[in-house]
Amino acid sequence: MIKPNSINNILSKISQKLAIDKLFSVTDMAKVESNFQIISEKYKAHSDPFGLDIIKTKEKINLLLPLYRNYFKVRIINPENAQYDRPLMVISNHTGQIPIDAMLITIAFVTDINPPRLLRSMVERFLNTLPFFGTWAAESGAVLGDRSNCQWLLQRGESILVFPEGVRGISKSTSQYYQMQRFTSGFFRLALYAGVDILPISVIGAEEFYPLVYHPWTIARALNLPALPLSASLLLGPLGIIPLPSPIDIRIGKIYSIPKNIEADAPDEFVDFHVNEIQKQIQEMIDIGLRERRDFFGAIKK
Amino acid sequence: MSTIIDLLKCRNILVIGMAGGLARITSTFLIKKYPHLKIIGIDEREVREKPSYSNISCQKIKYTRSNFEKLFRSCHFDIVLHLGRIGHAQSMRSKKRLDINVVETARILELCLKFKVKKAIILSTYHVYGALPDNQAFITEDLPLRASIKYPELRDVVEMDQVATNNMWKHQQDLTSIVLRPCSIIGPQIKNAMTSYLLSKYTPTPLDYNPIFQFIHEFDIGSIIIGCIERAPIGIYNVAPDGVISFRDAKKIISPTSPHIPIFLAEQLAKLVGSKNYFKLPRYLIDYVKFPCLISNAELKKHLGQDCFRYTSQEAIDLLRLSAE
Numbered sequence: 153m154i155k156p157n158s159i160n161n162i163l164s165k166i167s168q169k170l171a172i173d174k175l176f177s178v179t180d181m182a183k184v185e186s187n188f189q190i191i192s193e194k195y196k197a198h199s200d201p202f203g204l205d206i207i208k209t210k211e212k213i214n215l216l217l218p219l220y221r222n223y224f225k226v227r228i229i230n231p232e233n234a235q236y237d238r239p240l241m242v243i244s245n246h247t248g249q250i251p252i253d254a255m256l257i258t259i260a261f262v263t264d265i266n267p268p269r270l271l272r273s274m275v276e277r278f279l280n281t282l283p284f285f286g287t288w289a290a291e292s293g294a295v296l297g298d299r300s301n302c303q304w305l306l307q308r309g310e311s312i313l314v315f316p317e318g319v320r321g322i323s324k325s326t327s328q329y330y331q332m333q334r335f336t337s338g339f340f341r342l343a344l345y346a347g348v349d350i351l352p353i354s355v356i357g358a359e360e361f362y363p364l365v366y367h368p369w370t371i372a373r374a375l376n377l378p379a380l381p382l383s384a385s386l387l388l389g390p391l392g393i394i395p396l397p398s399p400i401d402i403r404i405g406k407i408y409s410i411p412k413n414i415e416a417d418a419p420d421e422f423v424d425f426h427v428n429e430i431q432k433q434i435q436e437m438i439d440i441g442l443r444e445r446r447d448f449f450g451a452i453k454k
Numbered sequence: 455m456s457t458i459i460d461l462l463k464c465r466n467i468l469v470i471g472m473a474g475g476l477a478r479i480t481s482t483f484l485i486k487k488y489p490h491l492k493i494i495g496i497d498e499r500e501v502r503e504k505p506s507y508s509n510i511s512c513q514k515i516k517y518t519r520s521n522f523e524k525l526f527r528s529c530h531f532d533i534v535l536h537l538g539r540i541g542h543a544q545s546m547r548s549k550k551r552l553d554i555n556v557v558e559t560a561r562i563l564e565l566c567l568k569f570k571v572k573k574a575i576i577l578s579t580y581h582v583y584g585a586l587p588d589n590q591a592f593i594t595e596d597l598p599l600r601a602s603i604k605y606p607e608l609r610d611v612v613e614m615d616q617v618a619t620n621n622m623w624k625h626q627q628d629l630t631s632i633v634l635r636p637c638s639i640i641g642p643q644i645k646n647a648m649t650s651y652l653l654s655k656y657t658p659t660p661l662d663y664n665p666i667f668q669f670i671h672e673f674d675i676g677s678i679i680i681g682c683i684e685r686a687p688i689g690i691y692n693v694a695p696d697g698v699i700s701f702r703d704a705k706k707i708i709s710p711t712s713p714h715i716p717i718f719l720a721e722q723l724a725k726l727v728g729s730k731n732y733f734k735l736p737r738y739l740i741d742y743v744k745f746p747c748l749i750s751n752a753e754l755k756k757h758l759g760q761d762c763f764r765y766t767s768q769e770a771i772d773l774l775r776l777s778a779e
Contacts, residue, residue, distance in 0.1 A: 199698050199768070201591040201748055203666050280587035280745065283662030283716060290664075298590045 180217055180263070184210065187268035194309070202272070202301070203290035209270065212292055213259055220259045224357070225399040225446075233351070233404040234265045240311045240351045240407075241343050242271055245332050245434055246321025248358035249381040251275075252395055257313060257355065258293065260402050271313040272305050278378050299342065306346035314339045316427075323379035325367060329359040330438050335431045337423050344423075345416035352405035352434045356441035360448065361395035399446045403437045459573050459630075459683055461488045464532035468525075470562060471538025472512050473497040475643030476577075479676040480535065481510050487680065494529060496522075497538060498554070517558040526569040533683055534566050534574045539614060541646045552610040559614050563621045567629050574631040575682055578615040580692065580749050581608060582635060585665075585741040592750035595635070595690045605738035619690060632682050636693035637749055640770055641672025642777035647739060652708045652771075653778055658723070659705045661714040665746040667701050668694040671770035674763050681758045691757075692749035697766030701743055704771045708778060717744055 188210045195206050220226050234240075242261070247253055254273045261269045274297035280286040295301050297314075305312055315321055320333040343350055362383035372380035385392035408430055414422050467484065471477045472495030481493045485507045493510045495501065501512040515522055517538075536559065540551050559576065566574045583593050584600035599615060601608040615633060622631040638648040648669075651657055670678075670693060678693050705712050715723075717740065724737040755762060765773065 198696075201666055201698050201746075203664065203700060203746075205700075277588040283718075286587075287662065287664045296588065296590070298588070300590045300592070304591060 180221070181214070183263055184214055184217065187262055190268055191262065191270045201304075202293075202295045203287070204270075204272075204293045205291040206270075208291045209293060213262055216255070216259060217263065220256060220263075223397050224256060225397075226256055226260060226264075227399070227401050227446075228260055228264045229401060229403040229441075231265050231404055233406055234261075235267070236349070236351070236407060237267065239306060239309050239346075239348050240269070241306070241339065241346075241348050242311060242313045242351045242353060243339060243430060243434065244313065244315055244353045244355055245330075245438060246315035246317045247324075247330070247355055248395070249322055249362040249364065249379075249383060251315075251322060252361060253355045253358040253400075254294075254313060254315070256358075256400055257353070257402060261311075265404070269311045272310050273313040274302065274315070276319060276378055299338065302342050303346060306342065306348050316431075319378040323367060323381055324359075324364075326364050330356075330442060332431060332435055332438070335427050337420065337427045340423050340427050340430070341416050343410050344414060344418075347410060349410050350408040350430060352408060352430055352437070354403045354405070354434050354437035354441055355400065356403070356438065356445050357398040357400040360398035363396075398448060401441050401445055403441050405433055405437050408433065458685055459533065461491065461533075461684060464488075464572070465490075465492060466529045466531045467491055467493045467533045467535065468529070468531045469493055469495040469535045469537065470517070471497055471536070471577075473499040473501045474537060475641065475645060476639065476672060476675060477535070477537045478503065478505050479641075479643060479672055480537065480679050481505055482507070483673075483676045483680055485510060494525070494531075496525070517561055522561075523565060526565045531566075531569065532572045534562065534571050535679065535683075536562050536574065536576045536618075537679075539577060539579070540610075552613070555610040555614040556617055560617050560621070563618065563629075563631070566631070567625055571629060573683060574629060575679060576618040576631065576633050577679075578618065578633050578635045579611060580635050580637045580668075580694070580747060581611045581739075581742070582615045583747055583749070584608075585745040585747045587745050589745060589747055591666075591746070591748050592752075593692070593748065594750045595692055595753055604741065607736070607738040622688060622690075626688055630688045632686055632688065633690045634679070634682065634693050635690065635749065636675055636678075637668035637670055637695075639672060639675050640669050640774050642774070644672050647736065649774070651743075652705060652774065655709045655711050657709075657712060658715040658720050659702055659712045660717045660720060660743055662716045663744045664700050664702045665742075665744060666698045666748060667704060667746070667767065668698055668748055669704065669767045669770040669774075670695055670763075671765045671773055674765055674770070677764070678754070678758065678762060681762055686754070686757045689753070691754040692751055693754060694749045694751045695763040695766050695770065696751070697768055698748060699767045699771060704767075707771050708775045 192206050244257060258271050258273060261271050270293050272293050272295050275289060275294045277296055279289055280296060302312060316335040316339050317333040362385050364381055364383055366382045368380055469477045469481050477495060481495055482505050484491055484493060495510060495512040496515045498516055500514055504512045540554050582599040582601050584603060586600060599612045602612050618633045622633060639646060640649045674695060675693060721737060721740055724740060
């Protein structure tokens with residue numbers, strides 16, 4: 153029989169063999185440790201009903217940090233915009249065929265942004281049905297994207313990560329890369345309800361993780377899947393699951409203060425104006441990011 | 455009907471399901487607090503362990519027979535506690551369980567109305583909400599009951615709850631009834647599927663899923679039932695303590711030697727060996743160890759107070775471990 157501890161042992165042995173530990177810089181390790189001491193304070197008082205395991209999350213971030221630094225070469229632009237001592241609703245464009253962008257944003261907010269925050273990312277219900285992945289995501293802070301779950305977290309002073317494009321964002325065809333899909337307005341109503349300000353961010357580079365070839369929607373629906381992107385990477389067999397080393401730029405926008413004169417149940421036209429403004433702000437950041445991005449192959453050589 | 459019941463002015467209490475541990479615990483608590491009460495405990499099964507109090511009497515009786523009505527006629531019950539729902543740990547065919555749980559609940563409530571019982575408490579379960587991947591954390595009482603969507607075997611659980619709630623609203627002028635939906639009740643005297651599963655050393659723990667759970671200790675649920683008799687108004691209440699614990703952690707505390715296997719293997723194993731002696735969790739309850747089904751206790755706390763629970767989920771698990779040692 154397999155024990156979860158034995159899996160951890162195997163993983164740590166593999167990481168020792170591959171000398172992954174050596175990829176860590178001492179500064180990074182110390183930073184993760186001290187930031188997690190700050191983050192853990194919040195979770196001492198009550199057990200998390202969504203399954204967050206703060207110790208395992210720290211271990212996972214430690215394990216993924218070499219990839220974050222050396223493979224995806226994540227660069228944070230304007231981190232000073234996130235210097236804010238209240239809970240935030242972080243809104244981002246959603247790219248790539250699997251939500252690796254969410255993982256990188258989460259690591260960024262723990263390691264490279266002050267004050268450090270453990271963002272609780274809102275995920276599709278489909279993820280909860282997957283063996284291992286659902287538990288893995290929940291232990292790392294992911295939460296089913298349900299209105300009452302969001303409210304519960306915001307009321308307790310947590311910061312959340314929302315992708316208002318949903319599955320439409322990560323299942324775009326190649327011709328639609330970096331064109332944002334329509335934002336749903338639910339996130340803005342929740343922010344109004346909880347009185348939490350919004351931090352728009354943009355991610356550049358994740359669209360290139362998996363070059364998309366075809367999107368068989370009929371098969372996806374038949375299999376009861378939210379999306380089924382078939383990428384050219386699949387020609388490599390199981391190795392195709394490894395994303396291409398596209399350099400990632402996370403650009404932090406200016407905080408969008410929540411208006412005080414609108415009720416959470418205000419008519420759509422009042423809410424849509426602000427939703428469109430936020431979407432416009434993120435699209436502008438994407439356009440700037442695309443002009444200033446690093447060269448793909450240049451980043452590999454470096 | 456008054457929602458506040460002064461138990462000092464009550465005389466006779468009927469406790470249904472006396473062969474079960476919870477009925478014994480609740481009766482004992484009641485008698486300790488109100489020694490003047492006379493409790494009649496009944497069950498369709500043989501009551502093997504009787505509480506050792508002279509004012510608690512027990513008898514085996516069929517709820518659909520005429521002598522059950524005769525009991526109501528002769529005893530003038532003030533309070534009726536229906537704690538006799540047939541759980542899924544007992545080896546019984548679904549059809550028979552449906553018959554007992556639904557038909558007999560309807561009969562009990564009918565007699566409560568007929569003989570002007572002051573308050574009736576019906577013990578349902580959190581299973582009525584169903585364990586589904588899109589369950590929100592902390593389900594409130596007004597959310598739909600989705601248990602039987604996937605598994606028709608759970609129909610009895612939902613239908614019994616609905617019989618009780620329909621009756622409650624329809625006859626609210628004549629009978630104050632309360633439907634309780636507790637989370638997993640555990641304790642050394644409780645013989646339900648969850649307690650057996652946790653205590654069994656060799657039943658597997660899911661390797662690929664780890665839902666968050668709420669557990670209520672047997673003493674806590676006993677006190678909550680008494681609190682509901684005393685001061686809860688008519689309505690439906692979820693019953694779960696504060697604090698949650700992951701299923702894997704709970705199983706690890708109680709039976710650390712339990713093997714970990716992927717859930718699809720556990721499902722096949724359950725089909726092969728059935729739910730009797732080896733695998734202490736029926737196939738249709740496996741989803742409850744796969745997806746979370748957490749309930750909100752806010753409504754109950756409004757009436758019974760913020761400190762109505764003595765033990766958290768973690769403490770209930772620790773106590774079960776201590777009793778198993």
